[in-house]
Amino acid sequence: MAKDHIDAVEALRANTAVPFEQARAMPPEVYTSPDFMQKELDQVFAKDWFCVGRADSLKNPGDYATAKLAGQPVMVIRDRDGNLQAMSNVCLHRMSTLLHGKGNTRSIVCPYHAWTYNLDGSLRGAPAMTLNEGFCKDQYKLPKVRCEEWLGWVFITLNIDAPPVAEQLSQVEELIRGYDMTNYTEAFYEEHVWDTNWKVLAENFMESYHLPVCHAGTIGGLSKLEDMVCPPGLPAFNYHTILKEESLRIAMAHPNNTRLQGDERRTTYLLAIYPSLLITLTPGYFWYLSLHPVAPGKVHIRFGGGMSNDFKDDPDAQQNFDALKTLLDDVNVEDRGCTEKVFNGLSSGMAEPGHLSHLERPNYDFAQYLMARIDANS
Known part of the structure; x- marks a missing residue:
């Protein structure tokens, strides 16, 4: 030590x-x-719990904010149903980070090979993968991160046991x-x-x-x-x-x-x-x-x-x-x-x-x- x-x-x-x-x-x-x-x-x-900002700044579907929490890239995004979700901000292919900064997006597109995820983290599409016999699109979904709103603030944590x-x-x-x-x-x-x-x-x-x-x-x-x-x-x-x-x-x-x-x-x-x-x-x-x-x-x-x-x-x-x-x-x-x-x-x-x-x-x-x-x- x-x-x-x-x-x-x-x-x-x-x-x-x-x-x-x-x-x-x-x-x-x-x-x-x-x-x-x-x-x-x-x-x-x-x-x-770590605060990424205010919920009213993420009010529309596709609004997102990103953070690097204790070494883990995380995104917080408003989904199509109006709920805030937090998930890993790392592509499940070659592990590039996905979103950067704050903004709005209709889908989550990897900037490296264009693997594309829905706003709930499920994989929508991956180009040029049909010849890999082990690849199954339905097996890919970005890991969830705990996310809670409190008095208008948005918090995330990597700790599954943290009290609300x-x-x-x-x-x-x-x-x-x-x-x-x-x-x-x-x-x-x-x-x-x-x-x-x-x-x-x-x-x-x-x-x-x-x-x-x-x-x-x-x-x-x-x-x-x-x-x-x-x-x-x-x-x-x-x-x-x-x-x-x-x-x-x-x-x-x-x-x-x-x-x-x-x-x-x-x-x-x-x-x-x-x-x-x-x-x-x-x-x-x-x-x-x-x-x-x-x-x-x-x-x-x-x-x-x-x-x-x-x-x-x-x-x-x-x-x-x-x-x-x-x-x-x-x-x-x-x-x-x-x-x-x-x-x-x-x-x-x-x-x-x-x-x-x-x-x-x-x-x-x-x-x-x-x-x-x-x-x-x-």
Whole structure:
């Protein structure tokens, strides 16, 4: 077994053995070790549910999205009956990947030899195969992958024994019931790769302690540390809340929304659903990141967002959201700079983790989750 793997696991075990009041940031080895990342792929991403995005972005038959989950290429596609299906994205002939990115297709055609599959994964046709006496078209069907929808989100897992998403996240649903998260429509979706570790970006989302400094050019001036609340996390997620200024109208509850009362009408939830779905949920809009490691120093990012349908009939809603998207893009530039600097720093020989602020409670809970997953599956 590689030394850095032993060091990283044992370093994290020591790091998570102390109470939050004495806690430090996770040790550098946890971010830089290739063996530890493989451990995460095998014992976290291959075992838990992974979010590929919003269901409303896959609303028509043939709409699809692809992902590479813990090394397995997967496609999620809306079939002719209107159901979402997930299956292997690998051809059953010479094993090319089939679909790429997101889009719409009438059938699944291999880009190598044009073996063609129906939207349910059954083989429709294969050219020039009639002389092979062992070939039988009916024996070919793309293997299924578990797929579930929850509050408008689409999740997949390679683990046949994983508890249902709704069961794992029932406490999230109760927490944000008044926001009616199903009632949001995705307006944009992008994919990026940044030069940082996936956990650095996840942790960056989990705390708003950095907002006044990292985001001084955008939202920092509106971010009051005294208005941030960071409760202890729960087994499947952590969260914190901030109060938005009422000047940002589309972050407030719409006048038609009678579900939210008092300060709830301007409260933003920052939900970190393990392992890597990060949702900023306001009464008026949402945006999210879904992260997957590529290498210790590279993370693949699914970035999307949209508006609450409460605002769909407001004449200025789109204009306000366009302005918000411009702001989010600027915030992302700042986050990329900050998180890539963090990875550069923790990769150095003199890096030492410091004590956590009370505003970084979610980071502590995230470390506890990782250690529990790695221990449970070892």
